[in-house]
Amino acid sequence: xxxxxxxxxxxxxxxxxxxxxxxxxxxxxxxxxxxxxxxxxxxxxxxxxxxxxxxxxxxxxxxxxxxxxxxxxxxxxxxxxxxxxxxxxxxxxxxxxxxxxxxxxxxxxxxxxxxxxxxxxxxxxxxxxxxxxxxxxxxxxxxxxxxxxxxxxxxxxxxxxxxxxxxxxxxxxxx
Numbered sequence: 001x002x003x004x005x006x007x008x009x010x011x012x013x014x015x016x017x018x019x020x021x022x023x024x025x026x027x028x029x030x031x032x033x034x035x036x037x038x039x040x041x042x043x044x045x046x047x048x049x050x051x052x053x054x055x056x057x058x059x060x061x062x063x064x065x066x067x068x069x070x071x072x073x074x075x076x077x078x079x080x081x082x083x084x085x086x087x088x089x090x091x092x093x094x095x096x097x098x099x100x101x102x103x104x105x106x107x108x109x110x111x112x113x114x115x116x117x118x119x120x121x122x123x124x125x126x127x128x129x130x131x132x133x134x135x136x137x138x139x140x141x142x143x144x145x146x147x148x149x150x151x152x153x154x155x156x157x158x159x160x161x162x163x164x165x166x167x168x169x170x171x172x173x174x175x
Contacts, residue, residue, distance in 0.1 A: 035066065097162075119145035
């Protein structure tokens with residue numbers, strides 16, 4: 001006799017998944033907005049220098065990680081809304097969520113680490129090299145980098161929690 005089919009996920013479980021997916025997407029949208037608009041204009045000895053986020057490779061990586069993560073979050077959000085509406089999960093979605101959550105969460109973690117590292121190191125080095133009358137523009141530029149890295153870290157944490165849930169769901173599922 002064949003084992004009974006697995007029961008559909010509870011409404012509470014589906015609600016938590018939906019909330020975490022929305023939270024992840026929100027963190028990533030804000031991260032993309034902050035990183036992509038991060039510019040500063042410095043006046044050094046009468047010369048105006050404009051610095052963009054894409055002048056810093058780690059910020060480029062952080063933006064790429066956030067954009068890739070946002071694409072994944074939107075796809076998973078669509079799957080989760082479909083799951084929430086129908087109450088069933090397609091068997092493909094178990095594996096896609098399991099592996100996707102793992103891979104994208106590692107990408108977000110490394111993007112966040114790169115953002116924190118470069119913000120700390122470059123801010124100290126930049127202030128030491130360039131004697132500015134006011135360090136406010138430099139502080140604002142790197143503070144936006146810190147904020148972006150923090151939001152990317154929060155997105156990683158919420159995706160890591162989703163990864164645990166997808167691990168539990170795949171463990172309960174018999175293929």
